[in-house]
Amino acid sequence: MTPFLRWAGGKRWLINEVNELIEGYNFKNYYEPFLGSASIFFNINASFNKVFLNDLNEDLIETYQEVKNNVNEVIKFLKQLPNNETFYYDFRKKHFKNKSKKAAQFIYLNHTSYNGIYRVNRNGEYNVPYGYKKNYVVDEKSLNECSQKLKNANLSSGDFYRLIDLIQEGDLIFLDPPYTVSHNNNGFIEYNKNLFSLEDQYRLSELIDKIKEKKAFYILTNAAHKTIDEIFNKGDYKYTLTRSSTIGGKNAKRGSIEEFLFTNIKRRKDADA
Numbered sequence: 001m002t003p004f005l006r007w008a009g010g011k012r013w014l015i016n017e018v019n020e021l022i023e024g025y026n027f028k029n030y031y032e033p034f035l036g037s038a039s040i041f042f043n044i045n046a047s048f049n050k051v052f053l054n055d056l057n058e059d060l061i062e063t064y065q066e067v068k069n070n071v072n073e074v075i076k077f078l079k080q081l082p083n084n085e086t087f088y089y090d091f092r093k094k095h096f097k098n099k100s101k102k103a104a105q106f107i108y109l110n111h112t113s114y115n116g117i118y119r120v121n122r123n124g125e126y127n128v129p130y131g132y133k134k135n136y137v138v139d140e141k142s143l144n145e146c147s148q149k150l151k152n153a154n155l156s157s158g159d160f161y162r163l164i165d166l167i168q169e170g171d172l173i174f175l176d177p178p179y180t181v182s183h184n185n186n187g188f189i190e191y192n193k194n195l196f197s198l199e200d201q202y203r204l205s206e207l208i209d210k211i212k213e214k215k216a217f218y219i220l221t222n223a224a225h226k227t228i229d230e231i232f233n234k235g236d237y238k239y240t241l242t243r244s245s246t247i248g249g250k251n252a253k254r255g256s257i258e259e260f261l262f263t264n265i266k267r268r269k270d271a272d273a
Contacts, residue, residue, distance in 0.1 A: 002142045004142045005037045005111075007116060011039045014261075017261070028169075031172070032054070036176065041174075056160075058157045063107065085132070088113075114129050160204065167214050168214065219262075221260070224260050237262070237263050241261055
């Protein structure tokens with residue numbers, strides 16, 4: 001299933017790894033507190049009693065709510081929007097009270113902006129430039145499929161730690177925080193430092209301890225960096241994965257980069273070896 005949003009740092013490349021990891025397990029409920037484009041949720045090969053999806057970005061969660069509840073209205077408005085630079089900048093300034101139009105605006109800007117980056121200024125206004133993506137068309141199939149998948153999901157916006165009171169034994173929590181540090185070096189990513197600080201990484205580590213105390217399961221993805229290894233290496237399973245870098249920018253270097261995956265789930269093929 002194709003997510004209806006594109007997202008810097010999205011995890012479409014990780015779907016097969018996650019499905020291989022959880023193969024043969026039966027979980028109760030599913031949690032994803034850093035939702036982004038929801039690539040894992042839309043494609044995870046498992047069934048759950050309840051699903052809890054969360055993100056700090058209120059506009060993002062409101063968009064998911066509208067796709068869940070009023071996808072036809074969102075599509076109807078999206079199909080009216082031309083894709084050109086002049087319209088983009090004019091449309092970017094608008095403030096809609098109608099929830100479906102607001103969601104359509106979020107989706108349109110996401111697909112026609114530069115690299116699908118979500119960034120706002122100090123006034124909370126979206127300020128990503130036009131991306132010159134001339135081949136953009138409204139993906140009705142993706143929107144409708146995602147709407148159906150979201151029907152039984154509980155959506156919320158807030159700090160990731162808030163979900164701990166809901167987690168029960170046998171639940172699965174997928175954790176994909178904004179990366180605080182650059183990959184394989186000692187630098188900090190400036191545009192994420194305010195969004196998710198190093199202190200937040202330590203709070204996330206505490207959350208994982210509580211998840212394990214409740215006898216639930218977690219999967220964490222994070223930057224392959226020595227500080228991250230020190231914070232999250234708890235004696236569980238750690239995998240180093242390679243992916244392609246697709247995020248552009250002034251200091252970006254496109255190519256292959258490494259990421260860590262930490263989990264307390266033992267792969268069945270390893271257990272049988």
